[in-house]
Every structure is written in C-alpha cells, then in structure tokens.
Amino acid sequence: CTDLNVSLREMDSKDYPTALTQIPDSPPLLYCRGTLTPHDDLAIGIVGSRRCSPYGIRNADRLAGSLVRAGFTVVSGLARGIDAAAHRGALNAGGRTIAVLATGVENIYPPEHKKLAQQVMSDGALVSECPLDQKPRRGMFPQRNRIISGLCQGVIIVEATRQSGALHTARHAMEQGREVFALPGPVDSLASEGCHDLIRDGVTLIRNIDDVLEQLGPLTQPTQPDSERTVHHPREMVLNPQETEILNAIATTATAIDEVVRQTQLDPSRILATLTVLEMRRFVRRLPGNMVIRT
Numbered sequence: 001c002t003d004l005n006v007s008l009r010e011m012d013s014k015d016y017p018t019a020l021t022q023i024p025d026s027p028p029l030l031y032c033r034g035t036l037t038p039h040d041d042l043a044i045g046i047v048g049s050r051r052c053s054p055y056g057i058r059n060a061d062r063l064a065g066s067l068v069r070a071g072f073t074v075v076s077g078l079a080r081g082i083d084a085a086a087h088r089g090a091l092n093a094g095g096r097t098i099a100v101l102a103t104g105v106e107n108i109y110p111p112e113h114k115k116l117a118q119q120v121m122s123d124g125a126l127v128s129e130c131p132l133d134q135k136p137r138r139g140m141f142p143q144r145n146r147i148i149s150g151l152c153q154g155v156i157i158v159e160a161t162r163q164s165g166a167l168h169t170a171r172h173a174m175e176q177g178r179e180v181f182a183l184p185g186p187v188d189s190l191a192s193e194g195c196h197d198l199i200r201d202g203v204t205l206i207r208n209i210d211d212v213l214e215q216l217g218p219l220t221q222p223t224q225p226d227s228e229r230t231v232h233h234p235r236e237m238v239l240n241p242q243e244t245e246i247l248n249a250i251a252t253t254a255t256a257i258d259e260v261v262r263q264t265q266l267d268p269s270r271i272l273a274t275l276t277v278l279e280m281r282r283f284v285r286r287l288p289g290n291m292v293i294r295t
Contacts, residue, residue, distance in 0.1 A: 011124060047082060104132040107132075141165055170198060240255075
C-alpha cells in the first residue's frame with residue numbers, strides 16, 4: 001500500500017466516508033488511491049450500460065459536467081460506456097469524481113481505462129473493498145454497486161437494458177434510502193428499457209440537474225464543502241455568493257433579520273430583496289416579529 005500510495009480507511013476511523021456508515025452492509029475496510037475530502041459528502045452517482053448509444057454517452061457527459069459545476073462529486077464504476085462518460089464529463093468540467101472498483105486498486109479493469117484511472121486519482125479517488133491484487137470476478141460487480149450508491153445522495157441511471165447491472169445499483173440505492181433518477185430514452189430503444197421500467201414504477205424522470213436537485217431531500221447532517229459554506233440541502237449548491245452568504249447567516253431556529261444584517265454587513269435593501277428570492281425558492285420562511293428561519 002505504501003509503495004502504491006494507497007491509504008486504508010477503516011469503518012471506525014474519522015476519514016471513512018460518512019455516507020457509507022449509514023448503509024447496513026458497509027465495507028469494514030476501504031482501499032483508496034487518490035483523495036477523499038469532506039466535499040465528497042455531496043455526491044451523485046451516474047451509472048448505465050456498457051453497450052450504450054451516442055445519446056447515452058452525450059447525456060452522461062452533460063449531466064456529470066452540470067453536477068460538478070454545481071459543486072457535487074460524481075461517483076461511478078469506471079466501466080466501459082456510461083460510467084466512463086460520467087467520469088470524463090466530471091473531469092472535463094474541472095470537478096471531482098470517484099471510481100468504485102470491483103477489483104483491487106492495483107488492477108485497473110477494464111485495462112484500457114488505465115489512463116482514465118490516473119486522471120480520476122488526480123481529481124478524486126479510486127476506491128475498493130477488495131485486496132490490492134484482486135482480479136475481476138463476475139460476482140464482485142453487483143456487490144461493488146452497493147458502495148457506489150452508498151457514497152451518494154442519489155443515483156442517476158442513464159441507459160439500462162432490462163439485464164443491465166446498473167439496475168442492481170438502483171435497487172441498492174432504494175434499499176439504502178437514496179434517491180433514484182432515470183433518464184428517459186427514445187420509446188423504441190431497447191437500450192433504455194430498464195430506465196423506462198424504473199420510471200413506470202415511480203422513479204423520478206429527469207431532464208437536467210434541476211430535476212435532481214428538486215427531488216433530493218435535506219442532508220442527514222450539514223456538510224462544509226469549503227470554508228465559506230455550510231450546506232443543509234443539496235439545492236443550496238446552485239445559489240450565488242450573495243444568496244449563500246445571507247442563507248448561512250440564518251439558523252434553523254428563528255433568526256432576527258437585524259442579526260442577518262449585522263453578520264453580513266450588506267445593505268438592508270439587498271438583504272430584504274434576497275430574502276424574498278430565498279423565500280420564493282423555499283430556502284427560508286418568514287416569521288412574525290421580523291424573523292426568518294432556515295427551512
């Protein structure tokens with residue numbers, strides 16, 4: 001591990017991913033090449049078929065890029081097809097991405113993704129519960145999928161046939177209490193039959209990341225993606241700097257507007273205008289007595 005710069009994350013250590021501690025079958029030990037940061041608590045998974053169409057690749061790339069620009073980390077499985085497109089979309093947009101392997105982190109599979117794996121390590125991490133030299137075995141891939149969903153607030157399925165392994169990830173996500181989203185494809189596309197089945201059964205249909213942010217629930221505990229922000233709900237990631245500053249001055253208990261003015265040192269008229277916008281977008285609620293509360 002030392003020779004390969006692999007760090008070991010034990011389940012009871014402080015550097016173990018918080019989200020994974022919330023699932024029933026957390027891996028007791030993670031092998032990690034690259035870096036995991038508190039920012040990665042805000043993660044969305046993107047998975048789909050290995051044999052995918054240009055439509056699927058284009059949309060996986062588009063969604064991944066939009067997510068990292070909004071401040072999320074993109075998680076996938078480094079597989080051919082949709083997974084690789086999601087990782088590349090995140091990297092090309094200058095964001096972070098995590099690849100969860102079904103092999104050891106010393107054995108990159110598929111082998112043609114060794115360069116992509118190096119790029120992921122530079123702006124994220126490769127993680128696995130398998131020993132360093134574990135070779136690919138069929139049964140390990142469905143098992144690894146629970147880690148993909150476990151690391152995330154939600155999982156997006158982009159193109160999946162009815163036999164696709166991506167549907168295993170969707171089932172794990174549902175069992176773990178994560179949100180599941182599906183991108184619709186052409187109605188006659190066999191490559192999207194699995195997505196259409198999910199949508200028929202009640203999974204959220206998405207067109208863009210606005211649909212994702214609208215459906216995500218509040219975080220189980222606030223996280224700090226950087227030193228200037230404390231995020232209580234994933235929707236807050238798309239606020240502009242002034243909106244973020246004002247929202248961070250409002251507590252989850254009643255807060256006087258005069259206290260918001262004192263903390264932010266902004267012009268009161270700008271604060272009142274921004275509070276109106278935040279109230280319309282359901283980030284805050286006005287209370288009697290010139291008070292507001294974070295919702």
